[in-house]
Amino acid sequence: MSFFPKEVAFAHKKLGNLVDGSKTSIFEHGLRVGCKLKLVLDKSSISAQKKQAIIIAGLFHDLLEDTDATEKEIVQLTNKDVLRLVKEMTIDFKDKTIKEAIAPLYFVSEECSIIKLVDILDNTSKSIFVVSANGIGWYRDFYIPLLQEYSLLIGYWEKNSKVYKIFFTELANEVEVKINELQNFLQIYSKHSA
DSSP states (O other): OOOOHHHHHHHHHHHTTOBOTTSOBHHHHHHHHHHHHHHHHTTSOSOHHHHHHHHHHHHHTTHHHHSSOOHHHHHHHSOHHHHHHHHHHOOOOTTOOHHHHHGGGGSSOHHHHHHHHHHHHHHHHHHGGGHHHHOHHHIIIIIHHHHHHHHHHHHHHHHHOSSOHHHHHHHHHHHHHHHHHHHHHHHHHHHHOO
């Protein structure tokens, strides 16, 4: 399976040079999410069509909320399955507690949950590079508790998954490593940045 040149070009056109709060490219983030999903799903026996929908939805997951991309454009380029997953991924965190923001993820499709978890893992990987910009309190009070809630969500999906149990187990291990890595980093950083 190649990596969808038309879809990558569309995402790049729409996202352009947009950056997130940590000043990192949203296009590159979507590309990393799609690549990680491809790596994980290439080990599976699910159909090529389903893999493709999940990977492209990972690539496109920020398009509806961050650009002028339309549902019609996404369907014309891909299909309704990709659009369904992209729409499912669009979760509003504004003015919500962590638990309130995570709660809907217990009721989404397994495919959406996998994409969201890979999305969070990528955000975690890049977050260590912007500690001075975000401040330690943001990590301590928001980001680590968010990852801990995601860890509980993964546990739920590990128990209840019909198709992707092995992937949730793999993601659970990665999230645990990321939580520990971030906690250790912040502990050392806080001692030496004062």
